[in-house]
Amino acid sequence: MGIIDDVKDTLSKAAFSPSTLLSGRGGLHMAQIILSLLTFLLAAFRGGSTHTYWNYAMFTWAFCPIMTLIITVIEMFKLDVILNMFCMDWSDFTTGMAMSSTLMTVSVAITYANFYACLKCLYGLIVSACAFLCAFVYTLEVVKDKFLDKKKGTYLAILPGFLKVMEAFVSCIIFISLTGYRDSPALIMCVIAYVIPFPILPVIIATNILKKLKKCLPFNLDRFVFIFLVISVLLYIFAAIVWPIFMFRKNPRPSDCPPSFCVWAIQFMVAFMTYVNLILFTLDLIFTLLGICGFHRT
Numbered sequence: 283m284g285i286i287d288d289v290k291d292t293l294s295k296a297a298f299s300p301s302t303l304l305s306g307r308g309g310l311h312m313a314q315i316i317l318s319l320l321t322f323l324l325a326a327f328r329g330g331s332t333h334t335y336w337n338y339a340m341f342t343w344a345f346c347p348i349m350t351l352i353i354t355v356i357e358m359f360k361l362d363v364i365l366n367m368f369c370m371d372w373s374d375f376t377t378g379m380a381m382s383s384t385l386m387t388v389s390v391a392i393t394y395a396n397f398y399a400c401l402k403c404l405y406g407l408i409v410s411a412c413a414f415l416c417a418f419v420y421t422l423e424v425v426k427d428k429f430l431d432k433k434k435g436t437y438l439a440i441l442p443g444f445l446k447v448m449e450a451f452v453s454c455i456i457f458i459s460l461t462g463y464r465d466s467p468a469l470i471m472c473v474i475a476y477v478i479p480f481p482i483l484p485v486i487i488a489t490n491i492l493k494k495l496k497k498c499l500p501f502n503l504d505r506f507v508f509i510f511l512v513i514s515v516l517l518y519i520f521a522a523i524v525w526p527i528f529m530f531r532k533n534p535r536p537s538d539c540p541p542s543f544c545v546w547a548i549q550f551m552v553a554f555m556t557y558v559n560l561i562l563f564t565l566d567l568i569f570t571l572l573g574i575c576g577f578h579r580t
Contacts, residue, residue: 306426307423307426308354310419310422310423310426311350311351311353311354311423312354313419314346314347314350314383314416314419314420314423315347315350315351315354317412317415317416317419318343318344318346318347318350318387318416319343319347320412321343321409321412321413321416322340322343322344322347324405324408324409324412325339325340325343325394325409326340328398328405328406328409333397334457334458334459335393335394335397335458336394336397336398337458338390338393338454338458339390339393339394339413342386342387342390343387343390343413343416345386346383346386346387346416346420349379349383350379350383353376353379369492369493369494369495370491370492370493371435371436371437371491371493373433373434373435373439374433374435374436374437374438374439374440374443374491375438375491376427377424377427377428377433377435377438377439378435378437378438378439378443378444378447378491379438380420380423380424380427381424381438381439381444381447382447382451383420384417384420384421384423384424385447385448385451386451387413387416387417387420388417388420388421389451389455390413390417391410391413391414391416391417394409394410394413395410395413395414398410427439436493437490437491438487438490438491441569442490442566442569443487443490443491445562445565445566445569446483446486446487446566447487448562449479449483449514449559449562449563449566450480450483450484450487452555452558452559452562453476453479453480453483453559455551455555456476456552456555456556456559457476457480459548459549459551459552459555460473460476460552461545461548461549462529462545462549463529466528466529468524468527468528469524469525469528469529471520471524472520472521472524472525472528472556475517475518475520475521476517476521476556478513478514478517479510479513479514479517479563482510486503486506486507486510489503490503504570507570508567508570508571511563511566511567511570512567514563515560515563515564515567518556518559518560518563519560521556521560522553522556522557522560525552525553525556526553529549529552529553530549530550530553533546535547535550
């Protein structure tokens, strides 16, 4: 009877509460949604592009406000109380999503300004300004949650989960930057090395967020994560050695390559981000081995 009473008590707390929109958090969410959609519409009106960076920017300005809207609606109807009881730490999830959205919007603002804004491109400057404002309001939410409200996370909003988010984010940057590899078997092997860990990362993140699901697994998730990290480090060591050798051997930076970008610079971005992810995966593995900073030692 105790569990049934707890469920009834939890369900009784779920009620429509529009006052959440008038709070500082609600105001930030409204600003995030409006600025993201405004930036999306302005960029779409400017005209499409086949470049993967443009597609990534449009995805970000659509995905982030949709997630913010879903979070706002759930909190408006107090459904987070139910989710908190049955499947996840809602505060950890929302703070983690704010951190992830900040990563995405900041990176998009920088890349869009780099590719599409210039002193003579007024419309591109307007879109870039909106993009940076969008990134700013998401950053404000992270500052509010972590430093003003001092919210304590359980996975996504602390180092173990956020490192996984960073690894997935850097992998996405690598994927949208991949070019000039199709004629080289060695570079294709590097792409395979990038692909193998990527789909497993969101599964690990989702399983750790959904705490009830984690308890139902027929195996030790922490041990699985450790094995996954070892394999990922080995794959990225391979890519960190092979990609620069086969991509840049007899392929120096062209003299006419602009300071901001060119194909060679995008290929260099892949090499740079490979080393960034190698460092992230290595730190993740070391912290897991030592069992420090909130990591579970296997």
